[in-house]
Amino acid sequence: MLSADERRAAEQLALALDGDPGAADEARELALLLSGAAGAARIDIPGEEIERALAGTRLRRPGAKRTRRRAWPLAAAAAVAVVAALALPLLRSSPTVDVEARAAGAIDRRAVIHVVSRITSPTGVLPSGGLTTWIDHGGGRERVRLTRTDADGIPLVDVLSTPGRYLRYQVRTRTAVTGPSCRVVASGCAELLDPVELYRQALLRNGIGNARKVTTGDGPVYRFSLPLPGSAGRPGIHQVVSLDAESFLPRTIEWRDRTGTVAVISVALVEQLAPDALPAGVFRLPLAADTHVRQVDASGAEVRLLDHGRITLARLRSSNIATAWLGQEADGWRLQRIDVFKYTAGIAVRYRYGDATLWTYDQVVPPVLRAGHLSPVKILEDGPSPVHFYQTAAGGAVAERDLRDVTVAVVAPALTKIDVLQLISRARPL
Numbered sequence: 001m002l003s004a005d006e007r008r009a010a011e012q013l014a015l016a017l018d019g020d021p022g023a024a025d026e027a028r029e030l031a032l033l034l035s036g037a038a039g040a041a042r043i044d045i046p047g048e049e050i051e052r053a054l055a056g057t058r059l060r061r062p063g064a065k066r067t068r069r070r071a072w073p074l075a076a077a078a079a080v081a082v083v084a085a086l087a088l089p090l091l092r093s094s095p096t097v098d099v100e101a102r103a104a105g106a107i108d109r110r111a112v113i114h115v116v117s118r119i120t121s122p123t124g125v126l127p128s129g130g131l132t133t134w135i136d137h138g139g140g141r142e143r144v145r146l147t148r149t150d151a152d153g154i155p156l157v158d159v160l161s162t163p164g165r166y167l168r169y170q171v172r173t174r175t176a177v178t179g180p181s182c183r184v185v186a187s188g189c190a191e192l193l194d195p196v197e198l199y200r201q202a203l204l205r206n207g208i209g210n211a212r213k214v215t216t217g218d219g220p221v222y223r224f225s226l227p228l229p230g231s232a233g234r235p236g237i238h239q240v241v242s243l244d245a246e247s248f249l250p251r252t253i254e255w256r257d258r259t260g261t262v263a264v265i266s267v268a269l270v271e272q273l274a275p276d277a278l279p280a281g282v283f284r285l286p287l288a289a290d291t292h293v294r295q296v297d298a299s300g301a302e303v304r305l306l307d308h309g310r311i312t313l314a315r316l317r318s319s320n321i322a323t324a325w326l327g328q329e330a331d332g333w334r335l336q337r338i339d340v341f342k343y344t345a346g347i348a349v350r351y352r353y354g355d356a357t358l359w360t361y362d363q364v365v366p367p368v369l370r371a372g373h374l375s376p377v378k379i380l381e382d383g384p385s386p387v388h389f390y391q392t393a394a395g396g397a398v399a400e401r402d403l404r405d406v407t408v409a410v411v412a413p414a415l416t417k418i419d420v421l422q423l424i425s426r427a428r429p430l
Contacts, residue, residue: 100208106248111272133194160285179296190371202226220245356412
């Protein structure tokens with residue numbers, strides 16, 4: 001007999017194949033991949049043949065002779081699931097199911113994904129720029145290489161994340177932050193989420209409710225909407241996706257919030273390669289010889305607050321704490337108070353300027369600044385060091401930038417992004 005775990009797995013897969021939203025994520029992903037394979041092999045069968053085949057599957061009449069069945073091993077159950085998936089396109093004619101399945105099957109998580117895209121902002125809130133990402137999920141070890149460029153294709157930020165190592169390199173300032181994981185900077189983990197990868201996660205999590213086939217200047221596409229969850233239960237960014245009608249890969253992804261379209265991601269390339277076919281050096285990030293590297297020792301253990309208290313400017317200047325500030329006054333707000341927070345892994349300093357708060361840290365990220373799991377990072381170019389905008393796990397908006405010896409972050413809910421950008425641009429070593 002099947003074990004309880006095997007029965008539960010089979011039930012979850014059956015729910016997923018039936019389109020039940022209550023199915024587990026793993027079962028839903030497997031069902032979508034199987035259905036995608038079925039879509040590629042779809043054939044037309046006359047209705048009368050289907051009826052004759054179904055006639056043999058109807059319930060037996062009472063008293064009919066039964067044959068003894070052997071218990072199915074797990075492999076046989078998997079074979080039945082494949083057969084069911086292959087039959088799915090014949091039993092369901094909905095184009096939405098077909099688009100969903102093909103879209104899910106178009107990006108193979110086992111391959112190394114290479115994405116080249118361009119990000120623009122219709123309202124001008126964000127500067128135009130390019131994004132090149134390499135993602136390797138294989139072998140249980142995730143590797144990500146991400147390069148952001150300005151409108152002219154000049155690199156701004158280069159990020160590499162491999163098991164046990166994270167490196168964020170600010171190209172123009174020749175400064176880098178490195179440590180054992182992306183958690184060494186507040187926006188680090190969120191920044192590794194490429195827009196196409198975010199789309200793939202949302203697709204597998206939510207499915208496609210309704211897809212419309214429309215004709216554009218570049219040919220036919222399927223257009224539909226997907227949510228992109230925010231943090232702490234707050235509404236996230238709504239994304240409108242246009243899929244190529246032949247490859248079922250995204251052509252454009254529009255991020256929208258309550259104010260309208262925030263960004264348009266135009267996907268120029270989605271390439272899938274075998275791990276042994278990668279160009280040399282893809283997951284290596286060489287630094288210039290004169291790069292100032294800040295090494296952060298983050299064990300991965302939970303950061304705990306040991307002590308905190310107010311400190312005078314004079315005492316802070318005479319201490320050995322690496323920090324920065326905005327001056328005695330910032331945007332008409334005078335410096336009200338300074339607090340030092342001692343955590344298990346290091347020290348952070350908080351400056352209060354009216355409605356704005358400035359945090360500075362070196363070895364430890366204050367927990368209040370950590371980015372939400374699916375918080376898309378926006379990068380604004382302002383001077384030699386780019387500014388990273390993101391949303392915290394509690395839903396607050398933060399602007400962050402790396403200086404030579406510390407990272408600074410501004411939290412100012414009442415200010416616009418432009419005001420925050422001007423504010424953080426004034427940060428300088430104390």
